[in-house]
Amino acid sequence: xxxxxxxxxxxxxxxxxxxxxxxxxxxxxxxxxxxxxxxxxxxxxxxxxxxxxxxxxxxxxxxxxxxxxxxxxxxxxxxxxxxxxxxxxxxxxxxxxxxxxxxxxxxxxxxxxxxxxxxxxxxxxxxxxxxxxxxxxxxxxxxxxxxxxxxxxxxxxxxxxxxxxxxxxxxxxxxxxxxxxxxxxxxxxxxxxxxxxxxxxxxxxxxxxxxxxxxxxxxxxxxxxxxxxxxxxxxxxxxxxxxxxxxxxxxxxxxxxxxxxxxxxxxxxxxxxxxxxxxxxxxxxxxxxxxxxxxxxxxxxxxxxxxxxxxxxxxxxxxxxxxxxxxxxxxxxxxxxxxxxxxxxxxxxxxxxxxxxxx
Ligand code: AGP
Numbered sequence: 270x271x272x273x274x275x276x277x278x279x280x281x282x283x284x285x286x287x288x289x290x291x292x293x294x295x296x297x298x299x300x301x302x303x304x305x306x307x308x309x310x311x312x313x314x315x316x317x318x319x320x321x322x323x324x325x326x327x328x329x330x331x332x333x334x335x336x337x338x339x340x341x342x343x344x345x346x347x348x349x350x351x352x353x354x355x356x357x358x359x360x361x362x363x364x365x366x367x368x369x370x371x372x373x374x375x376x377x378x379x380x381x382x383x384x385x386x387x388x389x390x391x392x393x394x395x396x397x398x399x400x401x402x403x404x405x406x407x408x409x410x411x412x413x414x415x416x417x418x419x420x421x422x423x424x425x426x427x428x429x430x431x432x433x434x435x436x437x438x439x440x441x442x443x444x445x446x447x448x449x450x451x452x453x454x455x456x457x458x459x460x461x462x463x464x465x466x467x468x469x470x471x472x473x474x475x476x477x478x479x480x481x482x483x484x485x486x487x488x489x490x491x492x493x494x495x496x497x498x499x500x501x502x503x504x505x506x507x508x509x510x511x512x513x514x515x516x517x518x519x520x521x522x523x524x525x526x527x528x529x530x531x532x533x534x535x536x537x538x539x540x541x542x543x544x545x546x547x548x549x550x551x552x553x554x555x556x557x558x559x560x561x562x563x564x565x566x567x568x569x570x571x572x573x574x575x576x577x578x579x580x581x582x583x584x585x586x587x588x589x590x591x592x593x594x595x596x597x598x599x600x601x602x603x604x605x606x607x608x609x610x611x612x613x614x615x616x617x618x619x620x621x622x623x624x625x626x627x628x
Contacts, residue, residue, distance in 0.1 A: 273421070279615045281422035281509070285601050286469055289462040291427040292594075294416040295434045300459055305452030307441035311413050315395070317443050318367035322360065322392075323349040324383035325371035326625070328425040328504060332432035333371045334497035339440040339590055353628065356382035359390065368392045371436075373420065373428040374624040375403020382628060384409060397435055399428050413439060422616045423623050424508050426601050429501060430465070433594050434458065457588030461595075464585045468595050474602035477565060477580045481535045482610055487512060488530070488562075489600070490519040490553060491539035492546040498539050498593045502600030509608040509618050519553040532561035537600065540572040541584070541592040547572040554578070565603075567596045 277283035323333035333349040340347040368387035372380045375398040396405035399417045406412045417431040491499035496518045503516035536557045540550045566578035569586040584595035
């Protein structure tokens, strides 16, 4: 087993470090930088749907939330559903609704049930998966492979990053976007593997977690495409550290959870870009800072959150749709190093399985 880890202490750490390669594989042959266009051959037979419904579980559900955001930006209405809820209470399906199952393994029972339910109701289905010839890949009308390579660690890492990239490609391919904005996104996608390598090489997470080993709980906040990153940061943290962590849309804190915020609850704030969302998230950072919470900002430096943070985990400045991939890598390392310091079973956390094949 040690050989399979290529010298890394855990599969999870190995897979975190494999992400630049995984993303190169996912992007290979799918970007035309000159034209600023994305080509995904697998989607050739797919008509642009009027609406998209995502079904997924766990980490893949967070990726699906990101998918909703990218499709909305592209002008296609989309919603995401927890697969376990969809199967027993499906929403109305319109004439040209595409139902997309986001599932790394392609074998998650809840997701398969939701896709079967959608299919039985006449929807066209697409599997966004990592595993060639998996059940989801075989049963859906269309397949989009994320090309991450095998993932052994129970905690999904590189497959989440690959899902985010595949969903960005998916939305760009569906609406055939062109022009300056599209060229900028394609250039950011092209640079993403090396930007991610930079984050992995330079990350200071191992030092930062040492300051917070005995905290009461850990909160993660973000807005827009950084909201699913906050949720995923908290899920990863819970899975492998066994510590209490929660992710929130930054604006929701003041609607209840702020009551839990004290000097014993570090808040990881994902703040990128220079826009309304970043400014509002900084407002939320000030709210927790005023309650003595330590703040760890995951930021590209553009947002200007540094002055309110106790620690900063930097990412390179990039496109709004690629920044979440970089921010997430920092949070993966936060969870990993915290779990390692606490001596947890990182690759096989208690009570969890890599693929959940029961409903
Ligand atoms: C994430 O770290 C977990 N392994 C889990 O939440 C997982 O994402 C979920 O069970 C869905 O799995 P899938 O992508 O294979 O469908």
